[in-house]
Amino acid sequence: xxxxxxxxxxxxxxxxxxxxLCLAAEQGEVFPLFVFDQKxxxxxxxxxxxxxxxxxxxxDLHSGLQKIGSSLFLRVGNWTEEIINFCKEKEAQTIHLAxxxxxxxxxxxxxxxxxxxxxxxxxxxxxxxxxxEPGMITPAxxxxxxxxxxxxxxxxEATWRDLLPAPKNLSSSERDQRSSEIFHNxxxxxxxxxxxxxxxxxxxxxxxxxxxxxxxxxxxxxDLASDRTSRLSPYLHFGCLSPLEVAVLSRDHTDDSFVxxxxxxxxxxxxxxxxxxASVADYRTRDFKWRSDVNQYEAWKEGKTxxxxxxxxxxxxxxxxxxxxxxxxxxxxxxxxxxxMDWRLGAKHxxxxxxxxxVASNQLNWQWVAGxxxxxxxxxxxxxxxxxxxxxxxxxxxxxxxxxLRQCFxxxxxxxxxxxxxxxxxxxxxxDHGEAIKKYKQDYxx
DNA sequence: TGATTGTTCAG
DNA sequence: TGAACAATC
Numbered sequence: 077x078x079x080x081x082x083x084x085x086x087x088x089x090x091x092x093x094x095x096x097l098c099l100a101a102e103q104g105e106v107f108p109l110f111v112f113d114q115k116x117x118x119x120x121x122x123x124x125x126x127x128x129x130x131x132x133x134x135x136d137l138h139s140g141l142q143k144i145g146s147s148l149f150l151r152v153g154n155w156t157e158e159i160i161n162f163c164k165e166k167e168a169q170t171i172h173l174a175x176x177x178x179x180x181x182x183x184x185x186x187x188x189x190x191x192x193x194x195x196x197x198x199x200x201x202x203x204x205x206x207x208x209e210p211g212m213i214t215p216a217x218x219x220x221x222x223x224x225x226x227x228x229x230x231x232x233e234a235t236w237r238d239l240l241p242a243p244k245n246l247s248s249s250e251r252d253q254r255s256s257e258i259f260h261n262x263x264x265x266x267x268x269x270x271x272x273x274x275x276x277x278x279x280x281x282x283x284x285x286x287x288x289x290x291x292x293x294x295x296x297x298x299d300l301a302s303d304r305t306s307r308l309s310p311y312l313h314f315g316c317l318s319p320l321e322v323a324v325l326s327r328d329h330t331d332d333s334f335v336x337x338x339x340x341x342x343x344x345x346x347x348x349x350x351x352x353x354a355s356v357a358d359y360r361t362r363d364f365k366w367r368s369d370v371n372q373y374e375a376w377k378e379g380k381t382x383x384x385x386x387x388x389x390x391x392x393x394x395x396x397x398x399x400x401x402x403x404x405x406x407x408x409x410x411x412x413x414x415x416x417m418d419w420r421l422g423a424k425h426x427x428x429x430x431x432x433x434x435v436a437s438n439q440l441n442w443q444w445v446a447g448x449x450x451x452x453x454x455x456x457x458x459x460x461x462x463x464x465x466x467x468x469x470x471x472x473x474x475x476x477x478x479x480x481l482r483q484c485f486x487x488x489x490x491x492x493x494x495x496x497x498x499x500x501x502x503x504x505x506x507x508d509h510g511e512a513i514k515k516y517k518q519d520y521x522x
Numbered sequence: 523t524g525a526t527t528g529t530t531c532a533g
Numbered sequence: 534t535g536a537a538c539a540a541t542c
Contacts, residue, residue, distance in 0.1 A: 298523085401523080402523075405523065405524095409524085444523090453524080454542090455524075455525085455541080455542050456523095456524050456525090457524060457525065457542090458523095458524060458525085459524075459525060459526095462524085462525070463524095513525090517542065520542095521542090524542105525541105525542090526540105526541085526542080527539105527540085527541080527542100528538105528539090528540085528541100529537100529538085529539085529540100530536105530537085530538085530539105531535105531536095531537090532534105532535095532536090532537105533534090533535100
C-alpha cells in the first residue's frame with residue numbers, strides 16, 4: 077500500500093530542490109497544499125506588493141506542479157486546523173513541510189505537531205529554507221554565532237546537502253473548486269514592478285544575472301546608479317529559488333562577495349532561530365530613549381526628509397517594493413541616529429513595503445544599524461551626504477527617484493543650499509545631520 | 523557594509 | 534599636500 081501524504085508549502089514555493097516535496101513523492105501519493113494563514117494575511121505588515129508577489133508565486137507553483145501531474149490545493153483560515161482538516165479529507169497519514177524559524181513559524185509548527193499526534197498523523201520536518209539550516213553549525217561556546225566572520229568560515233566548510241531535482245511524476249490530483257475560489261478571491265493586483273513572483277521568473281532572473289553581472293558584483297554592488305545587485309531576495313524569501321542552489325552556483329566564483337551575502341541570510345536565520353524574540357525585542361538590551369515624532373516619521377516614510385539619498389531610497393521602496401542594500405543601511409541609520417526613532421518603526425515600514433520582507437534579515441539588519449544587534453557598535457553612523465558622494469557620484473540614482481532634483485548640476489545635488497531647494501520645490505532638511513548626531517552621542521553617553 | 527580627527531611619512 | 538593608518542566617538 078502506498079502512503080498518502082500532504083506537502084504543506086510555506087516559503088519554499090518551488091518544485092526544484094524542494095526536500096519536503098521530493099521526499100514525500102518518493103513515499104507515495106502526494107497532495108500539495110498551501111494555507112493562507114489568517115494571522116499572516118490579516119497582519120498589517122503584509123503589504124499589497126508582497127501579497128501580490130506571493131499570489132504570483134503560488135500561481136506559478138500550481139503550474140509547476142501541473143507539469144509533473146499534480147496541482148496546488150489552497151485553503152484559508154487557521155493554519156493548523158486547515159491542514160488537519162485537509163489531511164482528514166484526503167485520508168493522509170503524513171504531513172511533510174520545511175522547517176522555518178521565526179517566532180510565529182516555530183509556534184504554529186509546535187501546535188500542528190500536537191494536533192496531528194492526537195489523531196495519529198505524523199509530521200515530518202524538512203530542510204529547504206536555508207543553505208545550512210540553523211543548528212547545523214554552532215559555536216563551542218553557545219547557541220548561535222554572534223559574529224559573522226567565524227560563522228562564514230564554518231558555513232563554507234560545512235557539508236551542504238545534495239541538490240534535488242523536481243519529482244518526475246506525481247500522481248494526478250485535480251485542484252478542487254474551493255482552491256480556485258480562494259485564489260480568485262485573493263486576485264493579485266496589477267503588477268507593474270520589475271520583479272514578478274514565481275519559480276519560473278526567479279530561475280530566469282537568476283540565470284541571466286549570474287551570466288552577466290555576477291562577475292562584476294564586487295565592483296558594482298555598491299554603485300547605486302547601475303543597480304547591478306542580484307535582486308533575488310524576494311525569490312529567496314518565498315523560496316521560489318532554492319538558497320542552496322543559489323549558493324552552489326555562486327560559491328566557486330573567484331570572488332566570494334556575493335556568496336557572502338547569501339550567507340548573511342543564513343547567519344541571521346540562525347540568530348533568529350535561537351532568539352525568536354529578537355524580531356520584536358533588542359538582541360542586546362540597551363537603555364536608550366527613542367524619540368517619536370509623527371511628522372518626521374511621515375516625512376521619512378514618504379521620502380521628504382530633505383536628504384536626497386534618503387528620499388530617493390524611500391521613494392524607491394514605495395514604488396518598487398525594493399531598496400538597494402546600501403541605501404537600506406543609509407535610511408535605517410537616518411531614522412535611528414538622526415531622528416532618534418525606534419528601529420521597530422523602521423522595520424515595520426520596511427515589512428509593509430518590501431517584496432523580500434523577511435523577519436530574520438529585516439529585523440536583525442535593523443538591529444545591526446540601530447546598534448542593538450549582534451555586531452554591537454553604537455558609534456556606527458552613516459553620513460547621508462558622504463554616502464551619496466561615494467556611492468552615487470553623478471547623482472543618477474537620486475535623480476531617478478527624486479524628480480525635483482533632475483535639473484541639478486554636478487556635485488551640488490549632494491549638498492543643496494536653501495535657496496536652490498526653494499527654487500526646485502525640494503524640502504529643507506528636517507534635521508541638521510551634524511547636530512542630530514551630536515545629540516545622539518550625548519544621549520547615548522548619558 | 524561608519525565618520526572624523528590626528529599623526530606619520532613619502533614626494 | 535595627501536595617502537595611509539590608528540584612535541576615538
